[in-house]
Amino acid sequence: MRTFVLKRLLLLVPILLGVATLTFVLMYIVPGDPVRAIAGERYDEETLVRMRAELGLDRPLVVQYVDFLGRLARFDLGDSFVTRRPVTEGIRERFPRTLVLALSAMAIAIVCGIVIGVLAAWGAHPVLSRILMTVSLVGVSMPVFWLGLLLIYLFAIKLRVLPPSGYGGGSIRNLILPALTLSFASMATIARVTRSGFIDALGEDYVRTARAKGLGERVILSKHVMRNALIPVLTIVGADFGSYLSGSVLTESIFGWPGLGRFVVQAILKRDFPVIQGAVLFMAVLFVLVNLAIDLSYGAIDPRIRSEGGER
Amino acid sequence: MFRAGLIILLLCFVCVPPGCSRQGHDATIRLALQTEPTTLDPAFSVDFSSGKLSSLIHSNLVAFDPDAEIVPDLARSWDILDEGRRYVFHLGAARFSNGRRVTAADIVYSVRRLLDPATVSPRWWLLKPLRGAAGFHGGGRWDGEAVRAIDDSTVVMKLDRPVAHFLGLLAMSAAGVVCREEIERLGAGYGRSPCGSGPWMLSSWAEGDEILLVPNPGWPGPRTALEGLSFRIIPEQMTQIAEFETGSLDVLEVPRAELEHWRAAGTPLLWKEELRVVYIGLNTRKPPFTDPRVRHAINLAVDVEKIVVHVLFGAGKRARGVIPPSLRLSPGPAERYPYDPARARALLAEAGYPNGFAMEIWQRENPEAGRVLESVQGYLAEIGITAKLVTREWGAFKEAVDQGTPDAFFLDWLADYPDAENFLTPLFHSSNIGGSGNRTGYRNARVDSMLDAASMCMDRAERWELYRSAEEIVYGDAPWLFLWFPEKYEVVSPRLTGYRIPLIFNGQRFLDVGV
Numbered sequence: 001m002r003t004f005v006l007k008r009l010l011l012l013v014p015i016l017l018g019v020a021t022l023t024f025v026l027m028y029i030v031p032g033d034p035v036r037a038i039a040g041e042r043y044d045e046e047t048l049v050r051m052r053a054e055l056g057l058d059r060p061l062v063v064q065y066v067d068f069l070g071r072l073a074r075f076d077l078g079d080s081f082v083t084r085r086p087v088t089e090g091i092r093e094r095f096p097r098t099l100v101l102a103l104s105a106m107a108i109a110i111v112c113g114i115v116i117g118v119l120a121a122w123g124a125h126p127v128l129s130r131i132l133m134t135v136s137l138v139g140v141s142m143p144v145f146w147l148g149l150l151l152i153y154l155f156a157i158k159l160r161v162l163p164p165s166g167y168g169g170g171s172i173r174n175l176i177l178p179a180l181t182l183s184f185a186s187m188a189t190i191a192r193v194t195r196s197g198f199i200d201a202l203g204e205d206y207v208r209t210a211r212a213k214g215l216g217e218r219v220i221l222s223k224h225v226m227r228n229a230l231i232p233v234l235t236i237v238g239a240d241f242g243s244y245l246s247g248s249v250l251t252e253s254i255f256g257w258p259g260l261g262r263f264v265v266q267a268i269l270k271r272d273f274p275v276i277q278g279a280v281l282f283m284a285v286l287f288v289l290v291n292l293a294i295d296l297s298y299g300a301i302d303p304r305i306r307s308e309g310g311e312r
Numbered sequence: 313m314f315r316a317g318l319i320i321l322l323l324c325f326v327c328v329p330p331g332c333s334r335q336g337h338d339a340t341i342r343l344a345l346q347t348e349p350t351t352l353d354p355a356f357s358v359d360f361s362s363g364k365l366s367s368l369i370h371s372n373l374v375a376f377d378p379d380a381e382i383v384p385d386l387a388r389s390w391d392i393l394d395e396g397r398r399y400v401f402h403l404g405a406a407r408f409s410n411g412r413r414v415t416a417a418d419i420v421y422s423v424r425r426l427l428d429p430a431t432v433s434p435r436w437w438l439l440k441p442l443r444g445a446a447g448f449h450g451g452g453r454w455d456g457e458a459v460r461a462i463d464d465s466t467v468v469m470k471l472d473r474p475v476a477h478f479l480g481l482l483a484m485s486a487a488g489v490v491c492r493e494e495i496e497r498l499g500a501g502y503g504r505s506p507c508g509s510g511p512w513m514l515s516s517w518a519e520g521d522e523i524l525l526v527p528n529p530g531w532p533g534p535r536t537a538l539e540g541l542s543f544r545i546i547p548e549q550m551t552q553i554a555e556f557e558t559g560s561l562d563v564l565e566v567p568r569a570e571l572e573h574w575r576a577a578g579t580p581l582l583w584k585e586e587l588r589v590v591y592i593g594l595n596t597r598k599p600p601f602t603d604p605r606v607r608h609a610i611n612l613a614v615d616v617e618k619i620v621v622h623v624l625f626g627a628g629k630r631a632r633g634v635i636p637p638s639l640r641l642s643p644g645p646a647e648r649y650p651y652d653p654a655r656a657r658a659l660l661a662e663a664g665y666p667n668g669f670a671m672e673i674w675q676r677e678n679p680e681a682g683r684v685l686e687s688v689q690g691y692l693a694e695i696g697i698t699a700k701l702v703t704r705e706w707g708a709f710k711e712a713v714d715q716g717t718p719d720a721f722f723l724d725w726l727a728d729y730p731d732a733e734n735f736l737t738p739l740f741h742s743s744n745i746g747g748s749g750n751r752t753g754y755r756n757a758r759v760d761s762m763l764d765a766a767s768m769c770m771d772r773a774e775r776w777e778l779y780r781s782a783e784e785i786v787y788g789d790a791p792w793l794f795l796w797f798p799e800k801y802e803v804v805s806p807r808l809t810g811y812r813i814p815l816i817f818n819g820q821r822f823l824d825v826g827v
Binding site: 030041047079152 | 358437558
């Protein structure tokens with residue numbers, strides 16, 4: 001197990017090098033001059049030349065690339081072209097807010113998704129099951145933007161129980177609407193996958209055996225059915241959580257949530273190379289780590305996978 | 313397990329007390345910004361949000377009031393001598409937010425800092441009229457006579473030649489006076505911890521969320537009754553509307569598409585013409601737009617009036633010329649381009665394009681631009697011109713337009729200072745071709761000499777006459793498809809008193825506003 005984790009962590013080095021190179025190259029291929037984006041509406045060419053020199057953009061690409069890798073090796077992501085602040089400072093301020101939003105959204109999605117999925121699978125109430133699945137279908141297909149505005153209209157303007165937007169200094173009241181909006185699509189997918197997983201598992205031989213042994217329905221569900229139905233759910237959680245952690249631009253914009261997504265989009269619009277590169281690298285590390293965690297948790301849920309992992 | 317999950321979820325909702333936390337009954341005005349300021353250092357404030365906040369925190373020698381008139385700021389009075397070549401400013405007793413008194417030496421320092429090539433300020437050009445400023449910026453020697461502190465409260469500025477709009481330049485946010493010791497202490501960090509002598513000072517800046525300004529105790533003017541100004545960063549207009557409707561914002565700029573709704577609801581709307589002109593630039597260096605008949609035809613082919621009514625919901629005035637109505641001393645040029653597709657077609661045929669031609673109109677990403685340009689596209693198709701719309705993001709768009717690549721481009725120009733010069737000289741003087749403003753590559757020696765003469769002319773009426781005549785020529789030459797002068801609409805919470813929409817973006821310092 002330890003070698004497996006170590007191997008995966010070592011893989012980070014080539015992955016990061018690849019991501020760093022790719023973002024660096026992309027920055028220079030995509031049209032758009034960072035200096036022009038920073039200079040405002042009225043400037044002379046001479047000033048642009050000076051600004052370019054100050055930011056080091058007048059040097060040959062190879063020199064810039066080597067310099068960039070050198071800084072990375074010292075864990076220095078550089079300073080933003082636009083705000084002149086260290087990129088790490090921006091990420092340090094923004095990431096915790098994105099993390100809080102991602103964790104809450106994921107928690108809502110997992111709890112509600114599984115509950116809905118199980119209720120729908122149980123089949124005790126066919127009408128309820130159909131209603132729940134229709135709701136989850138709507139959830140999968142509803143655009144985040146529209147859902148966000150709908151929730152603001154309902155909870156902030158009509159019922160006046162929650163603030164429409166903002167971070168509110170970390171208040172839970174400000175977190176609810178964005179978390180709910182962000183969770184919706186995942187919740188719906190989890191519900192659908194849980195339902196089909198449950199239905200499949202309920203028909204398995206081991207469930208029949210358990211029933212024959214006289215085990216209670218509750219034990220069968222939690223010990224046997226649940227574990228098997230949860231594997232695909234975990235895959236969805238892994239993929240969605242990874243992307244939530246890199247910031248959810250739409251949700252953050254609608255709710256004025258000062259997270260990583262808006263930070264990166266602003267940087268892209270301003271061609272703020274150091275911020276884009278730094279943030280993309282940071283997200284790449286997160287993705288790798290989240291996926292590693294998910295791979296490890298497969299083993300915790302399903303012993304068969306654990307033994308395969310042990311052989312690796 | 314399910315039960316536990318449900319209980320946790322329910323707890324999440326139940327633990328939250330009802331009622332909105334941001335209902336304001338205090339004396340802090342709550343405003344929204346669509347984008348976060350990039351810096352509060354005046355020398356680098358080039359975007360709207362940065363300039364607006366930087367102007368609240370920093371004082372200039374002179375400032376704009378909401379009607380964009382020049383009013384005293386650090387300078388309580390001034391004398392204009394030597395036919396406009398020498399300015400003597402007499403300073404009042406202002407203090408920086410760190411408590412130190414502002415002296416004439418601070419003015420000298422701030423001027424020199426903006427011009428210093430080592431500062432690399434994109435806004436250095438606003439002090440270019442000072443004696444030897446261009447030479448110093450180009451790496452030459454600093455001319456100590458350009459700006460000199462006679463004593464602690466007197467500053468003299470000398471100009472190479474008279475510049476009639478010089479005071480307007482001094483009121484721009486980039487000319488804000490900074491505190492030397494703080495700049496030296498903080499370096500690039502000054503942009504996040506500014507120390508100015510304006511009516512407000514920075515209290516807190518929650519990245520991406522909210523910026524709070526509180527009154528600067530060193531401000532010598534009348535004390536405001538307000539406790540603070542809170543600027544919340546809310547990128548989405550729909551969310552801003554929701555915040556206003558729940559009482560969490562005091563001022564809301566009404567999006568054009570929402571105007572009908574607010575009008576129908578009978579909400580009293582504040583209204584102001586903007587110092588802004590919207591146009592489609594025609595690349596006069598590139599055939600077929602080198603031929604004035606083609607440019608006239610394009611102007612005749614598009615019914616701008618209809619676009620203003622139906623696409624802009626009437627929130628603008630059709631532009632006949634370049635100078636916005638509120639800066640004019642006399643009416644604009646006589647109508648030259650009434651909607652007349654038949655004449656447009658005839659002109660095209662005369663120019664050798666009886667079957668029209670294909671062209672590209674470039675735009676930056678902007679949904680409103682898209683709607684306008686689709687109408688323009690339709691009108692042009694009627695006279696045989698196939699216009700293809702090309703969308704680029706801002707940086708790429710600017711690069712191409714500055715270099716004169718596109719046939720035509722949709723753009724606007726917002727005044728930095730309220731003067732006809734700020735529209736005509738950057739946009740049409742041949743010395744400003746490219747990023748300085750003249751992006752159509754328009755060249756007319758007569759217009760150049762008129763604009764040069766006007767900027768040096770200290771007689772208001774004579775100066776206006778020169779600008780009016782230059783505008784007449786530009787309007788006749790039609791380097792643009794002249795579109796409209798936009799209008800701004802705002803709603804204000806009933807608890808606010810004395811608020812006015814400023815004519816120029818940094819003209820509202822909230823000194824006369826109360827709750």
